[in-house]
Amino acid sequence: MVNPLNLRTRARSRTRWGLLATLVGVAVMSACGAESKRDIGEIPYALLSDYEFFDGPMAQMVPAQGVLPYTVAAPLFSDNAGKGRYIVLPEGKTMTVTEQDEWEIPQGTTIVKSFFFDTDRRDGPSDDDTRIVETRLLRATADGLKSHIYRWNDEQTDAEYIRAGADVAIPYTDAAGAEQVQDYIIPDENACGSCHERDDVLRVLGLSTHQLNRTVDGGSANQIAWLSEQGAIADIDATGLPSFPDPAGEMDLDARARAYLHGNCSHCHRPGGGGGASGLKFTAWVQDEAEFGVCKVPAAAGAGAGGNAYDIVPGHPESSIVVFRMASTDPEKKMPEVPTLLADEFGVDLITEWIAAMPSRDCASPED
Template sequence: MGTTARKIALLLMALTLAACQRSVPPVQFHAQGLPQKLSDWQVLVNDGRTLRLNGGVQPFDLNTPLFSDYAHKLRTVWLPPGSSARYEADKAFDFPVGTIISKTFYFPLPAGKGWDGKSVARTDPAESLVKAGQLDLSQVRLIETRLLVRRSEGWIALPYVWNEAQTEATLMRIGALIPLELVAADGTRETADYQVPDQNQCASCHNTDNLARALQPIGPKARHLNRDYDYAGGRENQLAHWSRLGLLSGAPEPAQAPRAAATHDRTAALDARARAYLDINCGHCHSAKGPANTSGLSLDVATDPGIHFGFCKQPVAAGKGTGNRLYDIKPGDAAGSVLLYRMESDDPAVMMPELGRSVMHAEGVKLISEWVDAQKGDCSL
């Protein structure tokens, strides 16, 4: 298809989508209360065949996503018309009251098969199945949609679980446990007890500052968003796109903004990929102000590699939590490091992260193992 034909096709797609959206009620921000249905917010539109974004809702993605039992994620943000978020170089952007951030967790279905009640495909979570802002419901299984809503008194987290018919999601403040079977490309199967967090568990991760004791977004930070995205109208850097639409104020040109590596990008340096993985998966808790600061272990991108980053640091935990390893990170010896022991475990009393997974992230373990084995140092000195 030539450039002109492609532009015409994209324009027709956009016009068709706009025509469909005119018949859908606009996004509804609820300043109070706990709406029981996801559709009460009108952020996402489900017609039984596709899940798409309502008018004014913007999709986004992260350079390196948080691992969640191999779930894929459709992330969106909606800001009240005429408002914008304030750019922060290192922290989550400062979003205005009325902001709704959504994250829909879904799995692709095994090739050539429909939903059998448990089987989903285990594929790379970085590979989005969102096309032109839509998910084809014949190809995926929706599990849950989490909302992070900015009210006048602060952020509130609301977990919604999709029904069997895939037509609606209902608020589940107590969370849910959903048994799944992950099917790999080679046919091997693995049981996953997928956990939808309860409202308090949402706070345990999103309370990134123990002093403030308030929920905050984790993903919408410059370093995570500084990447290209395939929008319905074409490919564009997300920071530039948000700035152009007036959704973000004060942002520099993308080349001047921080950027985290994508862990699946083999052209990026091993150190950059490993640090990005630890930052998004561990750094919101393991930081100077995070909920895990009593451990003395900081894994966020701001921490210099040294004892506070775990190098030759003896763990606070003892016994079962250490696997009898002496150091959080033992340079040159991944097998002898507590960090890898806890990443490899699926025992709730041992594993890290504590929430958000029931199976080991094999690719993540491989990456961090290679990185630790490449480190130089001698803890006996």
């Protein structure tokens, strides 16, 4: 079985290394934005290397000066891809921290997110058998956010700007040593909005206090404090700010499940989001259990319900629509709707455990 936890750890270790590289870089030189020195035309540039985000061989993803790696507590599942995330601010500019929802990012900022796969899954995560498939950019312009996609070449030397998305076949060796191929979809540029748009405006999703307020660098630093030291945000005391636990960690089950649902579902399932009309709300700060699905009758009882009557039946994951749809890979039923092909086994297990632990109740007679 592919272990999503391994890949999460791998994403972290790669970023941790990047974090160190950045810390060293910043100590030696004064911070400045990663601006390109050559005249290579209008953004979006034709090649990812044109932005000069990375030093040395591109595939190593060593952040250049002013390129700040970061991690989120409750990452989006993307068919077991590992991710590298980076903030690139214009010189002298800062982001504005908010308690809930996305931070404000200044015009000229680029957020970079790379997706990579383990091509040899016999040995657990290691850095020498990674294949980077795509890098996504969100750029803050005077006209709001713009989204761009870069597809990596087979040689892993660079990535090319594409608009249309692509179906990619990724060869890999499975845990038992057999040669396999994983199908993966690079979404179309227009598909970014299905998750990143709220009230018809593109937004960043992971740059929020809950997602970023976490320990990084092997437990030695708080990420918000670190971002503040880097000059990416104003001086701030992270104590007492809200945070998400690691959904795969050891903390309270309810908090982990809610963090998972926030990270994977709330961009659509909230007012103004793509699934807002369903009435289901997965933002972590929603308190009313009926709003996050407990004994909630679905707005449209189609094939997606799998013959079940309620989104969440306390104590009964086997008759909860939420679990049924998360475990499905049928495009008519599956959740999230786009663009993954696999179910997140880790997420299904976590939400199953969470619902099973709720005191059993009969939704049809709520007064019991």
